[in-house]
Amino acid sequence: MRALHWDGQTLRLDPAYPTPQATAEMALVRVRLAGICSTDLHLLRGYMGFRGVLGHEFVGEVCAGPADWLGKRVVGEINFACGSCTVCHRGLERHCPSRRVMGIVDADGSFAEYVAVPVRNLHRVPETVSDEEAVFTEPLAAAFAILEQVHLQPDAAVVVLGDGKLGLLCAQVLHNVGARVTVVGKHAEKLEIVRRRGLHALLVSDWRPQPQADAVVEATGSAAGLTLALAAVRPRGTLVLKSTVAQEHTLSLAPLVVHEVTLIGSRCGRFPPALRALAHKEVAVTPLIAAVYPLPAGVEAMHHAARPGVLKVLLRND
Protein backbone atom coordinates (compact mmCIF):
# COMPACT_ATOMS: atom_id res chain seq x y z
CA MET A 1 0.00 0.00 0.00
CA ARG A 2 0.99 3.65 -0.25
CA ALA A 3 2.09 5.17 3.05
CA LEU A 4 3.81 8.36 4.19
CA HIS A 5 6.82 6.97 6.02
CA TRP A 6 9.37 8.60 8.31
CA ASP A 7 12.59 6.68 8.86
CA GLY A 8 14.14 9.21 11.20
CA GLN A 9 15.98 10.93 8.35
CA THR A 10 13.64 11.20 5.40
CA LEU A 11 9.92 11.60 4.95
CA ARG A 12 8.77 9.88 1.77
CA LEU A 13 5.77 8.31 0.11
CA ASP A 14 6.47 4.59 0.10
CA PRO A 15 4.47 3.05 -2.78
CA ALA A 16 4.85 -0.51 -1.47
CA TYR A 17 4.67 -0.34 2.31
CA PRO A 18 3.37 -3.63 3.83
CA THR A 19 -0.38 -3.49 4.34
CA PRO A 20 -1.23 -4.19 7.99
CA GLN A 21 -3.24 -7.31 8.81
CA ALA A 22 -6.45 -7.54 10.78
CA THR A 23 -6.37 -9.78 13.87
CA ALA A 24 -8.93 -10.84 16.45
CA GLU A 25 -8.36 -7.54 18.23
CA MET A 26 -7.23 -5.24 15.45
CA ALA A 27 -9.51 -4.05 12.67
CA LEU A 28 -8.15 -2.96 9.31
CA VAL A 29 -9.49 0.44 8.32
CA ARG A 30 -9.34 1.86 4.84
CA VAL A 31 -8.50 5.53 5.37
CA ARG A 32 -10.76 8.06 3.63
CA LEU A 33 -9.40 11.28 5.07
CA ALA A 34 -6.56 12.03 7.50
CA GLY A 35 -5.52 15.24 9.24
CA ILE A 36 -2.06 16.66 9.80
CA CYS A 37 -1.47 17.77 13.40
CA SER A 38 1.32 19.94 14.81
CA THR A 39 2.48 16.83 16.64
CA ASP A 40 3.28 15.25 13.26
CA LEU A 41 5.61 18.16 12.56
CA HIS A 42 7.22 17.71 15.99
CA LEU A 43 7.79 14.01 15.22
CA LEU A 44 9.90 15.02 12.23
CA ARG A 45 12.09 16.99 14.65
CA GLY A 46 12.70 13.92 16.78
CA TYR A 47 9.79 14.00 19.22
CA MET A 48 9.28 10.54 20.78
CA GLY A 49 11.96 9.11 18.45
CA PHE A 50 9.18 7.81 16.25
CA ARG A 51 9.88 5.77 13.11
CA GLY A 52 7.07 4.53 10.88
CA VAL A 53 3.91 5.72 9.17
CA LEU A 54 2.79 9.10 10.51
CA GLY A 55 -0.77 10.18 11.26
CA HIS A 56 -3.25 9.84 14.12
CA GLU A 57 -6.28 11.78 12.85
CA PHE A 58 -8.48 9.92 10.37
CA VAL A 59 -11.89 8.79 9.24
CA GLY A 60 -12.25 5.58 7.26
CA GLU A 61 -14.22 2.40 6.85
CA VAL A 62 -13.60 -1.01 8.32
CA CYS A 63 -12.54 -3.44 5.58
CA ALA A 64 -11.38 -6.37 7.71
CA GLY A 65 -12.22 -7.33 11.28
CA PRO A 66 -15.30 -8.35 13.30
CA ALA A 67 -18.36 -8.87 11.14
CA ASP A 68 -20.48 -6.24 12.89
CA TRP A 69 -17.89 -3.59 12.09
CA LEU A 70 -17.35 -4.44 8.42
CA GLY A 71 -18.14 -1.56 6.08
CA LYS A 72 -18.81 0.82 8.97
CA ARG A 73 -17.49 4.37 8.77
CA VAL A 74 -15.31 4.93 11.82
CA VAL A 75 -12.87 7.08 13.70
CA GLY A 76 -10.45 5.59 16.23
CA GLU A 77 -8.95 6.60 19.56
CA ILE A 78 -5.20 6.78 19.22
CA ASN A 79 -3.93 5.27 22.48
CA PHE A 80 -3.64 1.49 22.15
CA ALA A 81 -3.81 0.40 25.79
CA CYS A 82 -3.20 -3.04 27.31
CA GLY A 83 -6.63 -2.95 28.96
CA SER A 84 -5.53 -5.05 31.90
CA CYS A 85 -3.22 -2.99 34.11
CA THR A 86 -4.29 -0.94 37.14
CA VAL A 87 -4.07 2.29 35.12
CA CYS A 88 -6.45 0.90 32.49
CA HIS A 89 -8.77 -0.47 35.17
CA ARG A 90 -9.30 2.98 36.58
CA GLY A 91 -10.37 4.26 33.18
CA LEU A 92 -7.06 5.88 32.31
CA GLU A 93 -6.34 3.78 29.19
CA ARG A 94 -4.96 6.91 27.57
CA HIS A 95 -2.18 6.71 30.19
CA CYS A 96 -1.55 2.96 30.10
CA PRO A 97 2.20 2.66 30.76
CA SER A 98 2.59 0.02 28.04
CA ARG A 99 0.39 1.75 25.47
CA ARG A 100 1.29 2.25 21.85
CA VAL A 101 0.05 5.43 20.18
CA MET A 102 -1.06 5.56 16.57
CA GLY A 103 1.52 7.35 14.46
CA ILE A 104 3.37 8.54 17.57
CA VAL A 105 4.64 5.62 19.67
CA ASP A 106 5.38 2.19 18.20
CA ALA A 107 2.31 1.94 15.96
CA ASP A 108 1.87 2.88 12.31
CA GLY A 109 -0.49 5.73 11.61
CA SER A 110 -3.14 6.93 9.22
CA PHE A 111 -1.19 8.69 6.45
CA ALA A 112 -1.60 5.54 4.37
CA GLU A 113 -4.21 3.63 2.45
CA TYR A 114 -4.90 1.40 5.44
CA VAL A 115 -4.36 1.59 9.18
CA ALA A 116 -4.76 -1.09 11.86
CA VAL A 117 -6.78 0.00 14.90
CA PRO A 118 -7.83 -1.96 18.01
CA VAL A 119 -11.52 -2.80 17.66
CA ARG A 120 -12.24 -1.39 21.09
CA ASN A 121 -10.81 1.97 20.00
CA LEU A 122 -13.29 2.34 17.13
CA HIS A 123 -16.30 4.64 17.13
CA ARG A 124 -18.94 4.72 14.42
CA VAL A 125 -19.42 8.06 12.75
CA PRO A 126 -23.05 9.27 12.70
CA GLU A 127 -24.46 9.61 9.19
CA THR A 128 -25.02 13.31 9.65
CA VAL A 129 -21.30 13.87 10.14
CA SER A 130 -19.32 14.29 6.92
CA ASP A 131 -15.81 12.92 6.42
CA GLU A 132 -14.49 16.49 6.52
CA GLU A 133 -16.09 16.92 9.94
CA ALA A 134 -15.30 13.46 11.32
CA VAL A 135 -11.59 13.86 10.67
CA PHE A 136 -11.62 16.53 13.42
CA THR A 137 -12.85 14.08 16.06
CA GLU A 138 -9.42 13.49 17.58
CA PRO A 139 -8.38 17.15 18.03
CA LEU A 140 -11.92 18.05 19.12
CA ALA A 141 -11.76 15.28 21.74
CA ALA A 142 -8.52 16.86 22.98
CA ALA A 143 -10.47 20.09 23.44
CA PHE A 144 -13.17 18.24 25.39
CA ALA A 145 -10.45 16.79 27.66
CA ILE A 146 -10.36 20.20 29.34
CA LEU A 147 -13.88 19.58 30.64
CA GLU A 148 -12.80 16.23 32.09
CA GLN A 149 -10.01 17.93 34.00
CA VAL A 150 -11.42 21.32 34.98
CA HIS A 151 -14.73 22.01 36.65
CA LEU A 152 -15.64 25.27 34.96
CA GLN A 153 -18.30 27.32 36.67
CA PRO A 154 -21.10 28.44 34.39
CA ASP A 155 -20.29 32.01 33.41
CA ALA A 156 -16.58 31.49 34.05
CA ALA A 157 -14.32 34.03 32.36
CA VAL A 158 -11.96 32.06 30.12
CA VAL A 159 -9.12 33.26 27.91
CA VAL A 160 -7.94 31.00 25.10
CA LEU A 161 -4.48 32.01 23.95
CA GLY A 162 -3.77 31.02 20.36
CA ASP A 163 -5.89 30.98 17.23
CA GLY A 164 -4.43 27.80 15.78
CA LYS A 165 -6.43 24.64 15.15
CA LEU A 166 -6.54 23.50 18.76
CA GLY A 167 -7.16 26.97 20.18
CA LEU A 168 -10.18 27.51 17.95
CA LEU A 169 -11.62 24.11 18.90
CA CYS A 170 -11.03 24.63 22.64
CA ALA A 171 -12.60 28.07 22.47
CA GLN A 172 -15.80 26.75 20.89
CA VAL A 173 -16.12 23.84 23.33
CA LEU A 174 -15.75 26.15 26.32
CA HIS A 175 -18.14 28.69 24.82
CA ASN A 176 -20.74 25.94 24.42
CA VAL A 177 -20.72 25.09 28.13
CA GLY A 178 -21.50 28.67 29.09
CA ALA A 179 -18.09 30.17 29.67
CA ARG A 180 -17.44 33.77 28.68
CA VAL A 181 -14.60 33.05 26.27
CA THR A 182 -12.09 35.53 24.89
CA VAL A 183 -9.84 34.19 22.15
CA VAL A 184 -6.54 36.01 21.75
CA GLY A 185 -4.59 35.40 18.57
CA LYS A 186 -2.41 36.86 15.87
CA HIS A 187 -4.56 36.31 12.77
CA ALA A 188 -7.66 38.41 12.13
CA GLU A 189 -9.05 35.91 9.61
CA LYS A 190 -8.80 33.00 12.07
CA LEU A 191 -10.32 34.97 14.90
CA GLU A 192 -13.20 35.72 12.55
CA ILE A 193 -14.02 31.98 12.45
CA VAL A 194 -14.97 31.94 16.13
CA ARG A 195 -16.30 35.48 16.12
CA ARG A 196 -18.94 34.27 13.67
CA ARG A 197 -19.95 31.74 16.35
CA GLY A 198 -20.54 34.54 18.84
CA LEU A 199 -17.24 34.36 20.70
CA HIS A 200 -15.26 37.39 21.76
CA ALA A 201 -11.96 37.46 19.92
CA LEU A 202 -9.17 39.97 19.67
CA LEU A 203 -5.66 40.40 18.36
CA VAL A 204 -2.89 39.97 20.87
CA SER A 205 -1.67 43.44 19.90
CA ASP A 206 -4.97 44.85 21.17
CA TRP A 207 -5.00 42.81 24.37
CA ARG A 208 -3.87 44.02 27.80
CA PRO A 209 -3.81 40.97 30.07
CA GLN A 210 -5.16 41.47 33.59
CA PRO A 211 -5.03 38.70 36.21
CA GLN A 212 -8.79 38.18 36.11
CA ALA A 213 -9.56 35.06 34.07
CA ASP A 214 -10.95 32.09 35.97
CA ALA A 215 -9.18 29.88 33.46
CA VAL A 216 -6.66 30.37 30.69
CA VAL A 217 -6.03 27.80 27.98
CA GLU A 218 -2.50 28.05 26.61
CA ALA A 219 -2.66 26.85 23.00
CA THR A 220 -0.23 29.17 21.27
CA GLY A 221 2.44 26.62 20.57
CA SER A 222 5.07 29.14 21.70
CA ALA A 223 7.00 29.56 24.92
CA ALA A 224 5.95 33.20 25.21
CA GLY A 225 2.35 32.08 25.49
CA LEU A 226 2.88 30.69 28.95
CA THR A 227 4.13 34.00 30.28
CA LEU A 228 1.08 35.73 28.84
CA ALA A 229 -1.16 33.05 30.31
CA LEU A 230 0.25 33.56 33.79
CA ALA A 231 -0.39 37.30 33.44
CA ALA A 232 -4.05 36.66 32.62
CA VAL A 233 -5.09 34.07 35.21
CA ARG A 234 -6.64 35.24 38.47
CA PRO A 235 -5.43 34.15 41.91
CA ARG A 236 -6.56 30.55 42.50
CA GLY A 237 -7.42 30.35 38.80
CA THR A 238 -6.59 27.53 36.40
CA LEU A 239 -4.09 27.45 33.57
CA VAL A 240 -4.53 24.62 31.07
CA LEU A 241 -1.43 23.73 29.08
CA LYS A 242 -2.39 22.49 25.62
CA SER A 243 0.79 23.47 23.77
CA THR A 244 3.13 20.69 22.77
CA VAL A 245 5.90 23.24 23.01
CA ALA A 246 5.25 23.25 26.73
CA GLN A 247 7.32 20.12 26.80
CA GLU A 248 10.40 22.00 25.75
CA HIS A 249 10.61 25.02 27.98
CA THR A 250 10.89 25.76 31.65
CA LEU A 251 8.76 27.77 34.00
CA SER A 252 9.55 29.75 37.10
CA LEU A 253 7.13 28.59 39.75
CA ALA A 254 7.06 31.93 41.58
CA PRO A 255 3.69 33.24 40.35
CA LEU A 256 2.21 29.78 40.59
CA VAL A 257 2.77 29.55 44.33
CA VAL A 258 2.15 33.20 45.22
CA HIS A 259 -1.16 33.30 43.33
CA GLU A 260 -2.01 29.66 44.11
CA VAL A 261 -2.59 28.92 40.46
CA THR A 262 -3.55 25.44 39.28
CA LEU A 263 -1.56 24.34 36.24
CA ILE A 264 -3.03 21.42 34.31
CA GLY A 265 -1.29 19.47 31.56
CA SER A 266 -3.89 18.36 29.03
CA ARG A 267 -3.48 16.01 26.10
CA CYS A 268 -5.99 13.45 24.73
CA GLY A 269 -9.74 13.24 25.30
CA ARG A 270 -12.46 10.67 24.77
CA PHE A 271 -14.17 10.56 21.38
CA PRO A 272 -17.92 10.32 22.20
CA PRO A 273 -18.44 13.93 23.33
CA ALA A 274 -16.60 15.14 20.22
CA LEU A 275 -18.71 12.97 17.93
CA ARG A 276 -21.90 14.21 19.58
CA ALA A 277 -20.81 17.83 19.16
CA LEU A 278 -20.08 17.19 15.48
CA ALA A 279 -23.43 15.45 14.97
CA HIS A 280 -25.24 18.38 16.54
CA LYS A 281 -23.21 20.91 14.54
CA GLU A 282 -22.20 22.58 17.77
CA VAL A 283 -18.61 23.24 16.71
CA ALA A 284 -17.49 24.73 13.43
CA VAL A 285 -14.65 22.58 12.11
CA THR A 286 -14.70 22.74 8.30
CA PRO A 287 -13.73 26.45 8.28
CA LEU A 288 -10.45 25.26 9.78
CA ILE A 289 -9.54 23.31 6.64
CA ALA A 290 -6.74 25.10 4.81
CA ALA A 291 -6.10 22.52 2.08
CA VAL A 292 -6.80 18.94 1.00
CA TYR A 293 -4.05 16.94 -0.73
CA PRO A 294 -4.21 13.48 -2.26
CA LEU A 295 -2.23 10.96 -0.21
CA PRO A 296 0.51 10.60 -2.87
CA ALA A 297 1.26 14.33 -2.37
CA GLY A 298 1.77 13.73 1.36
CA VAL A 299 5.25 15.20 1.55
CA GLU A 300 4.07 18.39 -0.11
CA ALA A 301 1.08 18.46 2.23
CA MET A 302 3.37 18.23 5.25
CA HIS A 303 5.42 21.15 3.93
CA HIS A 304 2.22 23.13 3.53
CA ALA A 305 1.10 22.29 7.07
CA ALA A 306 4.49 23.41 8.40
CA ARG A 307 4.12 26.95 7.06
CA PRO A 308 3.45 29.44 9.87
CA GLY A 309 -0.19 30.24 10.43
CA VAL A 310 -1.63 27.41 8.32
CA LEU A 311 -4.70 25.72 9.80
CA LYS A 312 -5.72 22.11 9.07
CA VAL A 313 -4.22 20.31 6.06
CA LEU A 314 -5.94 17.05 5.13
CA LEU A 315 -4.82 14.00 3.13
CA ARG A 316 -7.41 12.27 1.00
CA ASN A 317 -7.02 8.59 0.07
CA ASP A 318 -9.00 8.32 -3.13
Place this chain on the structure above:
Amino acid sequence: MRALHWDGQTLRLDPAYPTPQATAEMALVRVRLAGICSTDLHLLRGYMGFRGVLGHEFVGEVCAGPADWLGKRVVGEINFACGSCTVCHRGLERHCPSRRVMGIVDADGSFAEYVAVPVRNLHRVPETVSDEEAVFTEPLAAAFAILEQVHLQPDAAVVVLGDGKLGLLCAQVLHNVGARVTVVGKHAEKLEIVRRRGLHALLVSDWRPQPQADAVVEATGSAAGLTLALAAVRPRGTLVLKSTVAQEHTLSLAPLVVHEVTLIGSRCGRFPPALRALAHKEVAVTPLIAAVYPLPAGVEAMHHAARPGVLKVLLRND
Protein backbone atom coordinates in the same frame (compact mmCIF):
# COMPACT_ATOMS: atom_id res chain seq x y z
CA MET B 1 8.40 48.10 73.07
CA ARG B 2 10.86 45.34 72.34
CA ALA B 3 10.77 44.03 68.77
CA LEU B 4 12.91 41.81 66.55
CA HIS B 5 13.64 44.17 63.67
CA TRP B 6 15.13 43.54 60.23
CA ASP B 7 16.43 46.61 58.41
CA GLY B 8 17.54 44.72 55.29
CA GLN B 9 21.09 44.37 56.65
CA THR B 10 20.91 43.47 60.31
CA LEU B 11 18.53 41.53 62.48
CA ARG B 12 18.46 42.95 66.00
CA LEU B 13 16.34 43.22 69.09
CA ASP B 14 15.22 46.85 69.21
CA PRO B 15 14.47 47.70 72.88
CA ALA B 16 12.55 50.87 72.01
CA TYR B 17 10.62 50.21 68.82
CA PRO B 18 7.43 52.34 68.54
CA THR B 19 4.43 50.48 69.96
CA PRO B 20 1.67 50.29 67.33
CA GLN B 21 -1.62 52.04 68.01
CA ALA B 22 -5.11 50.59 67.91
CA THR B 23 -7.54 52.24 65.50
CA ALA B 24 -11.20 51.70 64.66
CA GLU B 25 -10.19 48.80 62.45
CA MET B 26 -6.94 47.63 64.01
CA ALA B 27 -6.75 45.91 67.38
CA LEU B 28 -3.62 45.97 69.46
CA VAL B 29 -2.61 42.48 70.55
CA ARG B 30 -0.14 41.73 73.32
CA VAL B 31 1.83 38.76 71.98
CA ARG B 32 2.12 35.74 74.28
CA LEU B 33 3.86 33.28 71.98
CA ALA B 34 5.12 33.56 68.39
CA GLY B 35 6.46 30.94 65.99
CA ILE B 36 9.39 31.13 63.59
CA CYS B 37 8.55 29.97 60.07
CA SER B 38 10.89 29.08 57.21
CA THR B 39 9.50 32.13 55.44
CA ASP B 40 11.07 34.31 58.15
CA LEU B 41 14.45 32.85 57.25
CA HIS B 42 13.78 33.52 53.55
CA LEU B 43 12.95 37.15 54.39
CA LEU B 44 16.44 37.56 55.80
CA ARG B 45 17.77 36.49 52.39
CA GLY B 46 15.82 39.21 50.63
CA TYR B 47 12.47 37.54 49.95
CA MET B 48 9.79 40.19 49.31
CA GLY B 49 12.30 42.94 50.14
CA PHE B 50 10.72 43.16 53.58
CA ARG B 51 11.88 45.68 56.20
CA GLY B 52 10.33 45.80 59.66
CA VAL B 53 9.35 43.58 62.55
CA LEU B 54 9.33 39.92 61.53
CA GLY B 55 6.78 37.28 62.51
CA HIS B 56 3.37 36.13 61.31
CA GLU B 57 2.57 33.24 63.68
CA PHE B 58 1.31 34.23 67.12
CA VAL B 59 -1.17 33.88 69.91
CA GLY B 60 -1.89 36.83 72.20
CA GLU B 61 -4.57 38.83 73.90
CA VAL B 62 -6.33 41.96 72.75
CA CYS B 63 -5.27 44.93 74.90
CA ALA B 64 -6.75 47.77 72.84
CA GLY B 65 -9.57 47.81 70.32
CA PRO B 66 -13.31 47.08 70.23
CA ALA B 67 -14.78 46.47 73.69
CA ASP B 68 -16.06 42.99 72.88
CA TRP B 69 -12.55 41.85 71.96
CA LEU B 70 -10.71 43.32 74.98
CA GLY B 71 -8.87 40.70 77.01
CA LYS B 72 -9.73 37.94 74.58
CA ARG B 73 -7.10 35.40 73.64
CA VAL B 74 -6.72 35.48 69.86
CA VAL B 75 -4.86 34.39 66.78
CA GLY B 76 -4.95 36.47 63.59
CA GLU B 77 -5.02 35.82 59.86
CA ILE B 78 -1.97 37.35 58.26
CA ASN B 79 -3.29 38.85 55.00
CA PHE B 80 -4.57 42.37 55.62
CA ALA B 81 -6.99 42.81 52.70
CA CYS B 82 -8.78 45.94 51.52
CA GLY B 83 -12.13 44.16 51.78
CA SER B 84 -13.68 46.15 48.95
CA CYS B 85 -12.10 45.04 45.66
CA THR B 86 -13.47 42.38 43.32
CA VAL B 87 -10.90 39.85 44.55
CA CYS B 88 -12.00 40.36 48.17
CA HIS B 89 -15.66 40.22 47.17
CA ARG B 90 -15.24 36.74 45.79
CA GLY B 91 -13.80 35.56 49.09
CA LEU B 92 -10.17 35.69 48.01
CA GLU B 93 -9.01 38.25 50.60
CA ARG B 94 -5.80 36.28 50.93
CA HIS B 95 -5.09 37.36 47.34
CA CYS B 96 -6.24 40.98 47.56
CA PRO B 97 -3.91 42.82 45.20
CA SER B 98 -3.44 45.67 47.66
CA ARG B 99 -3.08 43.49 50.75
CA ARG B 100 -0.40 43.92 53.37
CA VAL B 101 0.89 40.75 55.01
CA MET B 102 1.90 40.60 58.65
CA GLY B 103 5.67 40.42 58.97
CA ILE B 104 6.05 39.79 55.23
CA VAL B 105 4.68 42.68 53.15
CA ASP B 106 4.44 46.22 54.48
CA ALA B 107 3.13 45.36 57.96
CA ASP B 108 5.00 44.81 61.19
CA GLY B 109 4.86 41.32 62.62
CA SER B 110 4.57 39.39 65.83
CA PHE B 111 8.17 39.05 67.04
CA ALA B 112 7.49 41.92 69.42
CA GLU B 113 5.65 42.72 72.61
CA TYR B 114 2.67 44.00 70.64
CA VAL B 115 1.31 43.60 67.14
CA ALA B 116 -1.49 45.48 65.35
CA VAL B 117 -4.04 43.24 63.59
CA PRO B 118 -7.21 44.12 61.67
CA VAL B 119 -10.17 43.28 63.90
CA ARG B 120 -11.78 41.26 61.14
CA ASN B 121 -8.68 39.06 60.95
CA LEU B 122 -8.97 38.01 64.61
CA HIS B 123 -10.19 34.63 65.81
CA ARG B 124 -10.81 33.72 69.44
CA VAL B 125 -8.86 30.76 70.71
CA PRO B 126 -11.02 28.09 72.40
CA GLU B 127 -10.21 27.60 76.09
CA THR B 128 -9.22 24.00 75.50
CA VAL B 129 -6.42 25.10 73.17
CA SER B 130 -3.16 26.00 74.91
CA ASP B 131 -0.91 28.82 73.78
CA GLU B 132 1.61 26.23 72.59
CA GLU B 133 -1.08 24.71 70.38
CA ALA B 134 -2.69 27.96 69.24
CA VAL B 135 0.60 29.31 67.91
CA PHE B 136 0.39 26.60 65.25
CA THR B 137 -2.91 27.90 63.88
CA GLU B 138 -1.35 29.73 60.93
CA PRO B 139 0.81 26.87 59.59
CA LEU B 140 -1.97 24.38 60.30
CA ALA B 141 -4.36 26.58 58.30
CA ALA B 142 -1.85 26.44 55.44
CA ALA B 143 -2.11 22.65 55.59
CA PHE B 144 -5.92 22.87 55.48
CA ALA B 145 -5.62 25.07 52.36
CA ILE B 146 -4.88 21.87 50.45
CA LEU B 147 -8.43 20.70 51.14
CA GLU B 148 -9.79 23.98 49.77
CA GLN B 149 -7.90 23.46 46.54
CA VAL B 150 -7.95 19.69 45.97
CA HIS B 151 -10.97 17.43 46.08
CA LEU B 152 -9.39 14.33 47.58
CA GLN B 153 -11.32 11.12 47.16
CA PRO B 154 -11.80 9.18 50.39
CA ASP B 155 -9.14 6.47 50.40
CA ALA B 156 -6.89 8.48 48.06
CA ALA B 157 -3.25 7.45 48.09
CA VAL B 158 -1.24 10.50 49.11
CA VAL B 159 2.51 10.96 49.47
CA VAL B 160 3.78 13.83 51.59
CA LEU B 161 7.38 14.60 50.73
CA GLY B 162 9.23 16.25 53.59
CA ASP B 163 9.18 15.76 57.34
CA GLY B 164 9.58 19.41 58.26
CA LYS B 165 7.00 21.42 60.17
CA LEU B 166 4.63 21.93 57.26
CA GLY B 167 5.01 18.40 55.93
CA LEU B 168 4.06 16.87 59.28
CA LEU B 169 1.03 19.14 59.58
CA CYS B 170 -0.14 18.48 56.00
CA ALA B 171 0.27 14.74 56.50
CA GLN B 172 -1.92 14.71 59.60
CA VAL B 173 -4.65 16.86 58.03
CA LEU B 174 -4.83 14.58 54.97
CA HIS B 175 -4.76 11.45 57.13
CA ASN B 176 -7.72 12.81 59.10
CA VAL B 177 -9.91 13.10 55.99
CA GLY B 178 -9.39 9.46 55.12
CA ALA B 179 -6.46 9.56 52.74
CA ARG B 180 -3.90 6.75 52.84
CA VAL B 181 -0.90 8.94 53.62
CA THR B 182 2.75 8.00 53.26
CA VAL B 183 5.20 10.52 54.68
CA VAL B 184 8.68 10.41 53.16
CA GLY B 185 11.44 12.21 55.03
CA LYS B 186 15.05 12.22 56.09
CA HIS B 187 14.71 12.16 59.88
CA ALA B 188 13.61 9.02 61.71
CA GLU B 189 12.71 10.94 64.86
CA LYS B 190 10.43 13.33 62.97
CA LEU B 191 8.73 10.56 61.05
CA GLU B 192 8.08 8.92 64.42
CA ILE B 193 5.86 11.91 65.36
CA VAL B 194 3.32 11.05 62.66
CA ARG B 195 3.88 7.30 62.90
CA ARG B 196 2.58 7.54 66.45
CA ARG B 197 -0.63 9.01 64.96
CA GLY B 198 -1.06 5.96 62.75
CA LEU B 199 0.44 7.33 59.55
CA HIS B 200 2.74 5.35 57.29
CA ALA B 201 6.16 6.98 57.25
CA LEU B 202 9.49 6.00 55.79
CA LEU B 203 12.95 7.31 55.13
CA VAL B 204 13.59 8.60 51.63
CA SER B 205 16.53 6.17 51.45
CA ASP B 206 14.02 3.31 51.81
CA TRP B 207 11.55 4.73 49.29
CA ARG B 208 11.24 3.71 45.65
CA PRO B 209 8.83 6.18 44.02
CA GLN B 210 6.31 4.69 41.60
CA PRO B 211 3.90 6.90 39.61
CA GLN B 212 0.89 5.73 41.62
CA ALA B 213 -0.05 8.41 44.13
CA ASP B 214 -3.34 10.20 43.55
CA ALA B 215 -1.75 13.26 45.13
CA VAL B 216 1.72 14.26 46.21
CA VAL B 217 2.39 17.17 48.56
CA GLU B 218 5.82 18.67 47.95
CA ALA B 219 6.95 20.10 51.28
CA THR B 220 10.65 19.34 51.30
CA GLY B 221 11.90 22.86 50.90
CA SER B 222 14.42 21.64 48.31
CA ALA B 223 14.47 21.70 44.53
CA ALA B 224 15.15 17.97 44.37
CA GLY B 225 11.81 17.35 46.04
CA LEU B 226 9.89 18.40 42.97
CA THR B 227 11.64 15.84 40.78
CA LEU B 228 10.81 13.14 43.33
CA ALA B 229 7.23 14.35 43.50
CA LEU B 230 6.82 14.09 39.73
CA ALA B 231 8.13 10.53 39.89
CA ALA B 232 5.52 9.58 42.49
CA VAL B 233 2.32 11.11 41.07
CA ARG B 234 0.07 8.98 38.88
CA PRO B 235 -1.19 10.08 35.44
CA ARG B 236 -3.91 12.71 35.95
CA GLY B 237 -2.82 12.94 39.57
CA THR B 238 -2.27 16.12 41.59
CA LEU B 239 0.94 17.65 42.81
CA VAL B 240 0.60 20.28 45.54
CA LEU B 241 3.51 22.69 45.83
CA LYS B 242 3.94 23.79 49.44
CA SER B 243 7.67 24.55 49.39
CA THR B 244 8.69 28.17 49.47
CA VAL B 245 11.80 27.11 47.57
CA ALA B 246 9.48 26.38 44.68
CA GLN B 247 9.62 30.07 43.99
CA GLU B 248 13.26 29.88 43.09
CA HIS B 249 13.66 27.02 40.69
CA THR B 250 12.39 26.02 37.30
CA LEU B 251 10.55 22.97 36.09
CA SER B 252 10.50 21.18 32.78
CA LEU B 253 6.88 20.81 31.85
CA ALA B 254 7.40 17.60 29.87
CA PRO B 255 6.05 15.07 32.40
CA LEU B 256 3.28 17.47 33.37
CA VAL B 257 1.76 17.49 29.89
CA VAL B 258 2.47 13.86 28.98
CA HIS B 259 0.95 12.54 32.21
CA GLU B 260 -1.66 15.31 32.41
CA VAL B 261 -0.65 16.15 35.95
CA THR B 262 -2.32 18.96 37.87
CA LEU B 263 0.17 21.20 39.65
CA ILE B 264 -1.26 23.39 42.40
CA GLY B 265 0.53 26.20 44.15
CA SER B 266 -0.69 26.38 47.74
CA ARG B 267 0.01 29.02 50.35
CA CYS B 268 -2.30 30.36 53.09
CA GLY B 269 -5.49 28.83 54.48
CA ARG B 270 -8.42 29.97 56.59
CA PHE B 271 -8.08 29.77 60.37
CA PRO B 272 -11.41 28.24 61.53
CA PRO B 273 -10.75 24.64 60.38
CA ALA B 274 -7.32 24.78 62.00
CA LEU B 275 -8.73 26.06 65.29
CA ARG B 276 -11.37 23.34 65.29
CA ALA B 277 -8.77 20.65 64.67
CA LEU B 278 -6.68 22.02 67.55
CA ALA B 279 -9.70 22.16 69.85
CA HIS B 280 -10.56 18.55 69.04
CA LYS B 281 -6.93 17.45 69.43
CA GLU B 282 -7.01 15.99 65.95
CA VAL B 283 -3.53 17.12 65.01
CA ALA B 284 -0.40 16.70 67.12
CA VAL B 285 1.43 20.03 67.10
CA THR B 286 3.33 20.35 70.38
CA PRO B 287 5.70 17.46 69.46
CA LEU B 288 6.91 19.80 66.70
CA ILE B 289 8.28 22.32 69.21
CA ALA B 290 12.07 22.22 69.18
CA ALA B 291 12.76 25.11 71.53
CA VAL B 292 11.19 28.12 73.23
CA TYR B 293 13.22 31.34 73.64
CA PRO B 294 12.32 34.54 75.44
CA LEU B 295 11.67 37.40 73.00
CA PRO B 296 14.89 39.28 73.98
CA ALA B 297 16.84 36.22 72.73
CA GLY B 298 15.12 36.49 69.36
CA VAL B 299 18.29 36.70 67.27
CA GLU B 300 19.63 33.55 68.90
CA ALA B 301 16.26 31.86 68.35
CA MET B 302 16.39 32.70 64.65
CA HIS B 303 19.87 31.19 64.41
CA HIS B 304 18.56 28.06 66.09
CA ALA B 305 15.61 27.87 63.70
CA ALA B 306 17.98 28.20 60.74
CA ARG B 307 19.91 25.05 61.64
CA PRO B 308 19.12 22.17 59.25
CA GLY B 309 16.45 19.81 60.46
CA VAL B 310 15.18 21.94 63.35
CA LEU B 311 11.40 21.91 63.79
CA LYS B 312 9.42 24.77 65.38
CA VAL B 313 11.22 27.40 67.45
CA LEU B 314 8.97 29.68 69.51
CA LEU B 315 9.44 33.12 71.04
CA ARG B 316 7.79 33.81 74.37
CA ASN B 317 6.92 37.36 75.41
CA ASP B 318 6.87 37.15 79.19
